[in-house]
Amino acid sequence: MNRFAELLDRLIFTPSRNGKIRLLTEYFREVPDPERGWAVAAITRDLEIRSVKMAAIRGVIASRVDEVLFDLSRDYVGDTAEAAALIWPAEHGANRQPSLSEVIETLNSASRTEAPAIVEQWFDALDASGRWALIKLISGGLRIGVASRLVKLALAEFGGKEPQELEELWHGLKPPYTELFAWLEGGAEKPVNAMKAPFRPVMLSxxxxxxxxxxxxxxxxxxxxxxxxxxxxxxxxxxxxxxxxxxxxxxxxxxxxxxxxxxxxxxxxxxxxxxxxxxxxxxxxxxxxxxxxxxxxxxxxxxxxxxxxxxxxxxxxxxxxxxxxxxxxxxxxxxxxxxxxxxxxxxxxxxxxxxxxxxxxxxxxxxxxxxxxxxxxxxxxxxxxxxxxxxxxxxxxxxKEPFLIDAVLMYAQRGHGKRSSFYSDYTFGCWRGDELVPVGKAYHGYTDQELKKIDKFVRDNTVERFGPVRSVKASRDHGLVFEVAFEGLNRSPRHKSGVAMRFPRINRLRWDKPAAEADELSTLEAMLPRQ
The missing domain is CATH 3.30.470.30 (DNA ligase/mRNA capping enzyme)
Incomplete structure (x- = not known):
């Protein structure tokens, strides 16, 4: 399990696509069946563990950790799995760390009443990194910057095959993919795709x-x-x-x-x-x-x-x-x-x-x-x-050229993975009279250097805290203005502003622009599609 946790950790902190592919191919080469196949299923989200859910995990944590202390820790860290992995007070006795295969096969054969006790024993045996990976595996929340297609590209490179061959086979394969790996390593014939109506890789522009x-x-x-x-x-x-x-x-x-x-x-x-x-x-x-x-x-x-x-x-x-x-x-x-x-x-x-x-x-x-x-x-x-x-x-x-507006930062939330120490998810608003109303949320479009500057602004101008979210000082006289680009706009009764953006991103930071000069909500409303 710790070898799988190490892979996840390295994937999170490896920004380049080729670097992630290299890490995956090394893992496939070094780790035997069925371990590597279960890892593929977990990363591509083709795996479901039915015997234990996050509610049960929270119950396990509550049996060892004061709930108020854990809630405070989770609010500070910004991620349930990471907070639980770090705060868990392990008891001595369990010293055999389970493999990924053992975890999956044991939980899939356990009942819902048996599973929490099994997980508790594993928490004691694993280190913080292993506990984090175990919780993410159970919850299906492996947000590690690796898409399903990237895993298939890594498998193709590992076996010296064309990626489209794997994509056309994929929906006819089942975890832990032992037949697939046997073919990729030259020890067996290509698996027969018995599935009707298969997917064929698409052509892109x-x-x-x-x-x-x-x-x-x-x-x-x-x-x-x-x-x-x-x-x-x-x-x-x-x-x-x-x-x-x-x-x-x-x-x-x-x-x-x-x-x-x-x-x-x-x-x-x-x-x-x-x-x-x-x-x-x-x-x-x-x-x-x-x-x-x-x-x-x-x-x-x-x-x-x-x-x-x-x-x-x-x-x-x-x-x-x-x-x-x-x-x-x-x-x-x-x-x-x-x-x-x-x-x-x-x-x-x-x-x-x-x-x-x-x-x-x-x-x-x-x-x-x-x-x-x-x-x-x-x-x-x-x-x-x-x-x-x-x-x-x-x-x-x-x-078409994207829409552009100037909006004021209102709230900031901690990110995930390598951004978990920074406030990197931003909610921004436009003026409706003297009131700012939220119009969108974005978490990309800026450089690492810009992220550090925004993070400092958030910390220096926090007026309220709501767990991992901070409310930032934003008024006509004071505020950080973002130029926001987005692909489209729709009416939305669920949002206070009445509008919802499609694919918003930070186009540039307007440190030079006073918050009072950000756009009015009426500017956005004029961009709504013709009915």
Whole structure:
């Protein structure tokens, strides 16, 4: 268990992508089965421990630690697992540290009444780092800056395979992945993917920069709108249908209406959107905020299915009736896609092409799209095959310029991992008369040096404390102004301001700007999508 804890600790404090991949491949090389396979399952969040939950862990902690003292410690540290791992008063006696495999296999065979006592024994045997890793493993809260795709890239590098091979196999594999590791080490044949309707790795685009424009021949490009939804892959094969996110997560259960409305034996690439059921317009797209209400749900209610119906706006086809179409050109795939969609499917339609003679006309279309659910334009080479990954040249995205406002820092919260010592999560507000109302929250967009300066400002200007959160002095005469960039805005009755930002980030710090000159809430309200 401590070897796994060491891996997590090193991953948290390794900022570079290649550095994280190197750490993972070293771990796969040094740690035997099934330990390394269980580590993969834990990091990719393909692991669930049912016998013990965080409520039980808190009960174990309360049996040894004064609850008031623990609450104060947790508020100061800002993380339950870290506070518990550090404050735990271990009793002598238990000196055999459990392995990761033992922890998972024991807890998965234990009852809910047995599990807390087992965890208590392990807390005594492990050091603080091991206890932290154990709590994170149980809670599923492994926020260590490693996405599922990065683990697959590390596995591919470890075995000398192409990443897309692993991605196409992934959903047919089960932890602890002994067959996978046997293949990667050359000791067995490639596992057979018995799963129907598998995920196929997606092709990604590059943002258009000014320096790129002379290299892009618009005459050879097909242009279409870039829709403000989420990228998905809709697949039906042999009577089974699935909906995947762009990273290969199966989100089928949250969108049964889309699955049922797709009868074709094919794999489509497109954008998941929500439409207005009360309009005669075919698939009139609603704002992203409406789609967001359906994301990350294990089940969706009948009411939500009726009020927030979803569909896929398809722009590519990868497979049809047993034939892999990815080697065909875009134009050939487009003809196959048009034939599959035909006169229209219940929950799928075709992404329409747009015409622009030159960059000036394309810029006008980008700046003034017909509806607010469009966030830019896409450019795709007509003769390019579908290549997984992000090859530079075939596909380009040219998004609208982000919205910018000046807002005043109101609250700051401690971060996680290597930022746990800093106030790095910021809530900011705009003026409504003489009152500041919160309009958003951001935790990136600044350098490490800027973080230290903001952290000092927070500590020097704290007026109230709420556990790990500090309220910062903010008035017309005093305050720190952020220039905030964001991709979109929606009405939100859940927020005091009545608005909710999409993808806010700190664009720059305005140490030079008086708080009184930050934007009014009315400035934000004027940016709301046209209804």
């Amino acid at each position: 590059h943002p258009v920069e000014e320096a790129d424009k002379p290299k892009i021949d618009l005459d050879r490009m097909a242009a279409e709108w870039k829709w403000d939804g989420i990228r998905v892959q809709l697949v039906r094969e042999g009577g089974e249908a699935r909906l995947y996110s762009r990273t290969g997560d199966d989100i089928s259960d949250a969108f049964p209406d889309v699955i049922e409305g797709f009868p074709a034996n094919a794999a489509l690439d497109g954008e998941l959107l929500v439409f207005d059921p009360d309009t005669t317009d075919h698939f009139a797209v609603r704002p992203f905020n409406d789609l967001q209400q359906r994301l990350n749900r294990k089940k969706v209610s009948a009411k939500m299915l009726k009020t927030h119906p979803a569909f896929v706006r398809a722009y590519d086809i990868l497979w049809e009736e047993g034939e892999d179409l990815r080697t065909l050109t875009l134009e050939e795939r487009r003809r196959r896609l048009e034939a599959v969609i035909g006169e229209g499917l219940p929950r799928v339609d075709l992404s329409k092409r747009i015409e622009a003679a030159d960059w000036d006309e394309l810029a006008r279309l980008r700046a003034e799209p017909p509806i607010d659910a469009i966030e830019g334009v896409m450019l795709k080479s007509r003769d390019a095959p579908y290549v997984p990954g992000r090859p530079k040249g075939p596909w380009w995205k040219w998004k």
